[in-house]
Amino acid sequence: MQVEAGEVFGFIGPNGAGKSTTIKLLMGLIFPTAGSARILGKPITDVEMHRDIGYLPEQPYFYDYLTAAEVLDYFARFHDLTAADRKDRVQRMLKKVGLETARKIQLRKYSKGMLQRVGLAQAILHDPKVVILDEPMSGLDPVGRRELRDIILELKREGKTVMFSTHILSDAEMLCDRVGVIVGGKLRGVGAPGALVDMKTQGMEILFELTGTSTAPLLSKATRTGDRYRLQVAEEELYAAIEQLRGAGARILSVSQVKGTLEEFFMNMVEADRAQAAAVEVSGK
Amino acid sequence: MRRAGIVALNTFREAVRDRVLYSLVFFALLMMAAAILVGQISIGIEDTVIVTLGLSAISMIGLLIAVFIGVALVSKEMDKYTLYALLAKPVQRWEFLLGKFGGLVLTLAVNTAAMALGLLVVMLYVKHSLQGSDAVVLVAVYFILLKLALVVALALLFSCFTTPLLAILFTVGLYIVGLYVQELRDMPLEVMSPAMSSFTKWLSYLLPNFENFNVMAMAAHGRAVPGALILQNTLYAVVYCTIVLTAAAAVFSRRNLK
Numbered sequence: 001m002q003v004e005a006g007e008v009f010g011f012i013g014p015n016g017a018g019k020s021t022t023i024k025l026l027m028g029l030i031f032p033t034a035g036s037a038r039i040l041g042k043p044i045t046d047v048e049m050h051r052d053i054g055y056l057p058e059q060p061y062f063y064d065y066l067t068a069a070e071v072l073d074y075f076a077r078f079h080d081l082t083a084a085d086r087k088d089r090v091q092r093m094l095k096k097v098g099l100e101t102a103r104k105i106q107l108r109k110y111s112k113g114m115l116q117r118v119g120l121a122q123a124i125l126h127d128p129k130v131v132i133l134d135e136p137m138s139g140l141d142p143v144g145r146r147e148l149r150d151i152i153l154e155l156k157r158e159g160k161t162v163m164f165s166t167h168i169l170s171d172a173e174m175l176c177d178r179v180g181v182i183v184g185g186k187l188r189g190v191g192a193p194g195a196l197v198d199m200k201t202q203g204m205e206i207l208f209e210l211t212g213t214s215t216a217p218l219l220s221k222a223t224r225t226g227d228r229y230r231l232q233v234a235e236e237e238l239y240a241a242i243e244q245l246r247g248a249g250a251r252i253l254s255v256s257q258v259k260g261t262l263e264e265f266f267m268n269m270v271e272a273d274r275a276q277a278a279a280v281e282v283s284g285k
Numbered sequence: 286m287r288r289a290g291i292v293a294l295n296t297f298r299e300a301v302r303d304r305v306l307y308s309l310v311f312f313a314l315l316m317m318a319a320a321i322l323v324g325q326i327s328i329g330i331e332d333t334v335i336v337t338l339g340l341s342a343i344s345m346i347g348l349l350i351a352v353f354i355g356v357a358l359v360s361k362e363m364d365k366y367t368l369y370a371l372l373a374k375p376v377q378r379w380e381f382l383l384g385k386f387g388g389l390v391l392t393l394a395v396n397t398a399a400m401a402l403g404l405l406v407v408m409l410y411v412k413h414s415l416q417g418s419d420a421v422v423l424v425a426v427y428f429i430l431l432k433l434a435l436v437v438a439l440a441l442l443f444s445c446f447t448t449p450l451l452a453i454l455f456t457v458g459l460y461i462v463g464l465y466v467q468e469l470r471d472m473p474l475e476v477m478s479p480a481m482s483s484f485t486k487w488l489s490y491l492l493p494n495f496e497n498f499n500v501m502a503m504a505a506h507g508r509a510v511p512g513a514l515i516l517q518n519t520l521y522a523v524v525y526c527t528i529v530l531t532a533a534a535a536v537f538s539r540r541n542l543k
Contacts, residue, residue, distance in 0.1 A: 027373050030541040048375055055373035061366045063295070065302040077291045078374040122370055 001180050001187055003163050008156050010172035010193075011165040012262075013182035014270055019165035020058050022182070023134045027055050039130060051079060054128035058135045058165075060119030064108035068099050068118050071107060072125055079126040093121040098147060112139035120148065124155065131155055133164035137171055149175060169263045181266060184273045193262045203258045204238045206231045208250040216248035232258060288376050289384040296358070296388020297395075305354065305392060308346045312400045315342055316407045323411060331411045336505045339404035340425050346400070347393055347433045348460070354392075355440030356452040358385040363542060372542075379534035386441055386530060393433045401426040418507040424515060425504035431522035432498040436460060438526045439493070442533040445540065463495035493525055 003009040013019050024030045026037055026044055042049040062071045069090055076086040094100045097117040107115065116139045123131055136152075137145050152175055155162050166172055172179050173193045180190045189196050209227050210219075218241055222231040229250070233241045242252060300306070319338050323331050359382070362368040371381065401423060408422070409415055439459055443452035469489040474482040497518055500510050 024542070027369075029369060029372060031539070047377055050373055050375040053373065055370065057366060057369035057373075059366070060370060062370065063299060063367055065299055074291070074295055075370065075374060078288055078376055119370065 001190055003161060004178075005161050006156070006159050007161060007177040008152060008175050009161075009163045010176035010179035011163060011182065012167060012169060012172050012179055012266060013165075014167060017182045018185040019167075019182055020134050021185075023055075023058075023132055023163075023165060026132065027053075051126070052129040054123035054126065054131040056116075056119045056123040056131075056133040056136055059112075059138060060115055062107050062115065062118060062122075065106060067104050067106055068094060068110075068121075069103040071118060072122055075122045076125055081126070089125055093125050096124075096151065097121045098144075113141055113144050116140055117144065120151065124151075128160070130161045130163070133162070135166060136164050137166060137168055145171070169266060173262050179262070181269055183269045184277070188269045188273075189265070196262065196265050203232050204235055205256050205258050206233065206238075206241060206245065207253040207255075208245055209253060210245075210248070210250045212249055214248040214250070216244055216250075218244055219248070228253070286380075286383075289380045289387060292371075292376070292381055292384020293387035293391060296385050297391045300354065300389065300392040305350060306396060306399075308350065308396065309399050309403070312342055312346055313403055316403055320407045320410050332408060332507075333505045335407055335411050336404070336422055337501060339400075339407065340422070340429065340501050340504060343397055343400045343404070343426060344429045344432070347397055347429060348436060350393060350396065351389070351433045351436040352440055352453055352456050352460075354389055355437040356444045356449050356456065358389060358437075358441055359444045359537070360449045360452070368542060378538045382441060382445075382530065382534050382537055386437060386526075389437050390430075390434050393437070394430055397426055397430050397433070416507075418509065421500070421504045421507060421510055424510045425500050427515075428498040428500055428518055431518055432495055434526055435493055435495070435522055435529075438529040438533070442529050442536070445533050445537040459493065460495060463493040464499075465496070466492050466494040467496050494521070497521065 011019050011022065021030065025032050026039060027050075028044055028047065037044045039049055040052055063074075066074065072090040072093060073086055076089060081089065091100075094103050097120055099114065099117055099121070102110070102114065107118065110118070116136070120133070120136065123133065133152075136148055140148060149171065152162055152164070164175075176193060178190065178192050179196065181188045181196070208229050208231070210229060211227055218231060218233075219229070222229040231241065231245075238255070242255070245252065316335075316339060319335060323334050323338075359368075362371070362385075368381075372378065404422065404426075405415065405419075408419065436456065440452060440456045443455045447455070466489055469485060469492070472485060474485060477485065497514075500514075503510055
């Protein structure tokens with residue numbers, strides 16, 4: 001798997017798939033039993049390379065006896081910044097992640113979402129070329145998630161390479177140039193979200209309203225929600241179906257194409273993995 | 286080394302904010318009570334009792350801090366995941382360990398210095414004056430600090446590969462054994478089998494010799510500590526700490542974090 005410079009790369013997979021493990025390997029927190037990895041062309045064992053990397057751990061915790069400003073200043077010291085530069089960067093980062101007013105409160109009083117914001121601030125404080133975020137949306141409220149999405153897009157505009165893990169597929173579809181899908185510790189697909197799924201039309205969906213009763217045969221195939229029905233038909237059967245429904249007194253509200261989603265691709269991978277695991281278990285017995 | 290210094294200063298700040306220096310209040314209360322009592326129950330040996338009591342308290346309080354906080358230096362960072370963000374910075378694992386060690390030794394130095402000052406004040410109160418020979422008390426305090434640095438290094442080493450509880454047990458156990466190293470060396474080796482004799486001899490040199498740092502009796506009686514012993518103990522502590530910390534770094538640099 002290769003993440004290109006300047007792209008936003010999503011690393012997606014269900015819980016326990018190996019996303020955090022992979023990221024910890026990249027950050028040198030755990031060691032591989034086999035294989036190798038490089039970041040910015042340097043082996044991951046080279047700690048000096050961390051000057052150009054920002055990392056947000058999953059569910060970050062920091063020294064709870066420090067304030068947000070103190071913890072950021074502490075981390076900034078490892079990047080050989082001058083005192084004036086550190087002060088300036090800490091202030092800018094706190095503002096960026098929305099913690100300006102809470103800067104003097106000890107972290108022991110912070111909520112999970114606020115700690116996540118501190119984590120993001122320390123990851124991008126030193127203006128790294130590569131930003132690796134492990135489940136960055138975790139613990140954030142909708143406003144926080146929106147702000148984080150904006151920050152990721154801003155980092156992309158600045159030419160940074162961003163890799164983040166998530167199991168929230170809509171975020172991956174919205175933000176990522178490419179995604180890698182990991183299931184059961186194995187990489188199952190890498191590519192643009194649109195390229196991973198079957199983008200050909202899988203059929204047509206008709207949304208219609210029907211107030212009275214009708215015996216039209218197609219109705220038995222439709223899904224009902226109140227007075228509204230959804231009916232999925234093949235593309236070549238669309239006009240005949242509309243005629244039949246109108247004949248039955250239905251009011252057509254919309255017609256849309258049915259396409260595959262990243263979620264479907266993802267679920268198919270998970271289902272296949274589970275089926276394989278079950279098969280192994282049965283044969284083992 | 287600069288990065289180790291950053292970690293050390295933060296470790297010191299953590300200790301201060303975790304109210305480690307509150308132990309000074311306990312020491313102050315103990316010494317005040319001792320000063321009042323000793324004047325009433327001792328006849329002519331007030332200064333001996335005060336010095337012995339003061340040095341014992343400095344040693345005991347320091348040992349408690351060295352063992353319990355020493356073991357928590359690494360394990361707490363791993364349990365609370367604070368280590369993750371730190372090791373993602375350009376910091377080597379050995380620099381982190383050295384910084385943690387330095388930070389706690391700095392805390393102990395400040396704590397011990399403050400208690401030594403308190404002891405001198407109480408001695409002045411009891412004896413009404415201080416003589417040049419009382420400087421031996423400061424040498425005894427210095428030896429206690431060297432001993433504590435060694436205990437911190439051992440606690441750090443054990444916490445790198447075992448649970449906090451076991452690390453405490455190992456550290457305390459080794460400390461107690463280290464108090465009897467001289468007895469081990471004085472054992473009649475000629476009555477043992479050659480293998481056992483050799484093993485005992487090597488073990489006595491391998492184990493940390495904490496008894497060497499104990500000059501409490503000399504301090505209590507105002508007897509000067511030879512300069513050679515000061516040099517020997519300083520070198521011993523520096524070399525032993527270096528070996529233990531190198532072993533700790535070797536273990537920790539291969540450790541997978543959870």
